[in-house]
Amino acid sequence: MLQIRNLKAGIDGQAILKGINLEIKPGEVHAIMGPNGSGKSTLSQVLADNENYTVDGGSITYQGRDLLELNAEQRALEGIFMAFQYPVEIPGFNNETFLRTALNAQRKHRGEVEYDAFDFAQVAKEKMKLLELDPGLMKRSLNVGFSGGEKKRNECFQMAMLEPSLAILDETDSGLDIDALRIVSQGINALRREDRAVLLITHYQRLLEYIVPDHVHVLADGQIVRSGGKELASELEKTGYGWLDDKAATAGGR
Amino acid sequence: MRNEDEKTFEGLADGDYKYGFVTDIESDSLPPGLSEEVVREISRRKEEPDWLTEWRVKAYHHWTTLEEPTWAKVEFPPIDYQALSYYSAPKQKIAAPKNLDEVDPELLETYEKLGIPLREQEVLAGVVAVDAVFDSVSVATTFKGKLEEMGIIFGSFSDAVKEYPELVKKYLGSVVPYKDNYYATLNSAVFSDGSFCYVPPGVRCPMELSTYFRINAANTGQFERTLLIADEGAYVSYLEGCTAPQRDENQLHAAVVELIAHKDAQIKYSTVQNWYPGDKDGKGGIYNFVTKRGHCRGDNAKISWTQVETGSAITWKYPSCILKGDNSVGEFYSVAVTNNMQQADTGTKMIHIGKNTSSTIISKGISAGKAQNSYRGMVKVVETAENARNFSQCDSMLIGDRCGAHTFPYIDVNNPTAQVEHEATTTKIGEDQIFYCNQRGISTEDAIGMIVNGFCREVFQELPMEFAVEAQKLLSVSLEGSVG
Numbered sequence A: 001m002l003q004i005r006n007l008k009a010g011i012d013g014q015a016i017l018k019g020i021n022l023e024i025k026p027g028e029v030h031a032i033m034g035p036n037g038s039g040k041s042t043l044s045q046v047l048a049d050n051e052n053y054t055v056d057g058g059s060i061t062y063q064g065r066d067l068l069e070l071n072a073e074q075r076a077l078e079g080i081f082m083a084f085q086y087p088v089e090i091p092g093f094n095n096e097t098f099l100r101t102a103l104n105a106q107r108k109h110r111g112e113v114e115y116d117a118f119d120f121a122q123v124a125k126e127k128m129k130l131l132e133l134d135p136g137l138m139k140r141s142l143n144v145g146f147s148g149g150e151k152k153r154n155e156c157f158q159m160a161m162l163e164p165s166l167a168i169l170d171e172t173d174s175g176l177d178i179d180a181l182r183i184v185s186q187g188i189n190a191l192r193r194e195d196r197a198v199l200l201i202t203h204y205q206r207l208l209e210y211i212v213p214d215h216v217h218v219l220a221d222g223q224i225v226r227s228g229g230k231e232l233a234s235e236l237e238k239t240g241y242g243w244l245d246d247k248a249a250t251a252g253g254r
Numbered sequence B: 001m002r003n004e005d006e007k008t009f010e011g012l013a014d015g016d017y018k019y020g021f022v023t024d025i026e027s028d029s030l031p032p033g034l035s036e037e038v039v040r041e042i043s044r045r046k047e048e049p050d051w052l053t054e055w056r057v058k059a060y061h062h063w064t065t066l067e068e069p070t071w072a073k074v075e076f077p078p079i080d081y082q083a084l085s086y087y088s089a090p091k092q093k094i095a096a097p098k099n100l101d102e103v104d105p106e107l108l109e110t111y112e113k114l115g116i117p118l119r120e121q122e123v124l125a126g127v128v129a130v131d132a133v134f135d136s137v138s139v140a141t142t143f144k145g146k147l148e149e150m151g152i153i154f155g156s157f158s159d160a161v162k163e164y165p166e167l168v169k170k171y172l173g174s175v176v177p178y179k180d181n182y183y184a185t186l187n188s189a190v191f192s193d194g195s196f197c198y199v200p201p202g203v204r205c206p207m208e209l210s211t212y213f214r215i216n217a218a219n220t221g222q223f224e225r226t227l228l229i230a231d232e233g234a235y236v237s238y239l240e241g242c243t244a245p246q247r248d249e250n251q252l253h254a255a256v257v258e259l260i261a262h263k264d265a266q267i268k269y270s271t272v273q274n275w276y277p278g279d280k281d282g283k284g285g286i287y288n289f290v291t292k293r294g295h296c297r298g299d300n301a302k303i304s305w306t307q308v309e310t311g312s313a314i315t316w317k318y319p320s321c322i323l324k325g326d327n328s329v330g331e332f333y334s335v336a337v338t339n340n341m342q343q344a345d346t347g348t349k350m351i352h353i354g355k356n357t358s359s360t361i362i363s364k365g366i367s368a369g370k371a372q373n374s375y376r377g378m379v380k381v382v383e384t385a386e387n388a389r390n391f392s393q394c395d396s397m398l399i400g401d402r403c404g405a406h407t408f409p410y411i412d413v414n415n416p417t418a419q420v421e422h423e424a425t426t427t428k429i430g431e432d433q434i435f436y437c438n439q440r441g442i443s444t445e446d447a448i449g450m451i452v453n454g455f456c457r458e459v460f461q462e463l464p465m466e467f468a469v470e471a472q473k474l475l476s477v478s479l480e481g482s483v484g
């Protein structure tokens, strides 16, 4: 589904991603962990084509196509969804209208009939129940004045409605209360299918108890320094990232 | 892909102004220059009565003593008033058309191209009566007969001067005196035509009345005058629309609108202004320096101004209400959009004189490109205005980070029972928001359109239905390609 080869990217001439290699197959869930500032959000933003970042080398192939040829909108239409670590507020853009517009843009792209307000409400109602989302949020401006957790749930609700082929979740678990974490995890699990993949960025092993990953990777200083199975997450929970310094020191040849 | 996106992000492409064509029609113009003789000549050509000629001449002499105002937050090179021509009328085959069959087909075609059919059977199923003004001369008025049956006078200003001189004499300059300000004084001296409307006591005008202004001739100043009177208990809803060809030179448009609402009368005046804004480098475009004022003369009178301003290189405009009658109400709903190099300094004045008068101001300014958008508003409560109420809400939206929004509220309260509230917000639409929309599959164009329409909803809902739709489209076109 997704092959990333030797990806280098940065911002304002400063290198952040320094050669990422990652392969995600359909049906898989990958988790990326790693210290603050290591480049996890940068990776997700680059996958979504945030133009603030420049791609300085390497390649990304998505469903057999060169992803770097597509702009943000086209990537979304092709089924890539990113839940933002910091969802953006848009005053005056009604949350429900926003989502309906997005869903219809995607349906139109796939040659499906667009939903009218009534159809949309029917579909939304179900998913809202699944995620125990307060319907009142739909009447408000997009993310404006939403609490941290409400923003994250709203991201998940959008994902549930848009049913992406590749979902990238950037710390969607941060800021969720204990119940919400369980509910949101159910939402993500409900999306899992053999033709879909999920890339989870998280700091906490706790999420991975609900959503069991096939692979766990550690990103440090712009590179994937370790990969393993789900047990790697529990190991990290115990050891932290201190070992990275020793490794860097060794790599430095001292 | 980066380059492509930047293209759509930055600057409006030329040629997006779809009303930019020129009609090839012979016109009857005066040579450039302004003098007492020119003013008298205009009046002579229009066969006006002496009192009106003298009124014009008085205005002209007063104008020569005035200086152009400089307090607005707009910049433009000095205007050479002697280089302009002050009279241009389309030379029609037959001097004064009695019905549409006598109107020059080129003119009818122009209005059809603009989407304004003048043949009555085509006019929005009879809900709108139209007065079409071409280069400051009224060329056709629809539904005149039907309105006359109800005693409603609606037609060109020139016809009204001939047919209802007492009415014109009684009201002309009674709201905007000829000495009012530089541009209004100039207009008083040289105005060529415009619309006139009178609704008699107790009559509710059954259809929207509308004037479509079209500037065609080059190097001519445009000076229309609109006078609208709602007598006791009358109601009228009025809409004006404006377009102009795309030309490299700036053109001056200095109009005056006077509204008079008597006791229990109500006037709703809506404007969709889409004069040519100039190209993306600021070349060409209309200087729209307009004086609009309404007078709530009797008790319980109400005047509402709704404006959607998307065009013009420079807009200088403050539709105002003088609330003289007790319990009278003034409203101002405004959307002003500026993109590229456009400048707008617009707002309102609410002057509370009568008891229990109230006013509402809702202003939405949208700025994109390198444009500057200013709200300038005054709320004045004089000593006599017991229990006056005002609520003002001024919201600015900035699209991209090279444009500016400014708010200049002036509040002058001289009666302790008054309640005046002012709220202001500024919203930025930046690349982050656009990226978020794109990431969900929404195009930049759609995203901006929807965000902006949401922002303007309170104003759009004040417009008559058909025009609200038109205004929304206009907004999307004006902001096409603006920064995300």
Ligand SMILES: Nc1ncnc2c1ncn2[C@@H]1O[C@H](COP(=O)(O)OP(=O)(O)OP(=O)(O)O)[C@@H](O)[C@H]1O
Residues within 6 Å of the ligand: A011, A016, A034, A035, A036, A037, A038, A039, A040, A041, A042, A043, A052, A085
């Ligand atoms: N817009 C930006 N301007 C300047 N530096 C940036 C920008 N975005 C990211 N960086 C820098 O790039 C590095 C990687 O940031 P990134 O957000 O990808 O980290 P992260 O792994 O997601 O961290 P966290 O776990 O805290 O979310 C950091 O040093 C950060 O300061």
Ligand SMILES: [Mg+2]
Residues within 6 Å of the ligand: A040, A041, A042, A085, A170, A171
């Ligand atoms: Mg991050």
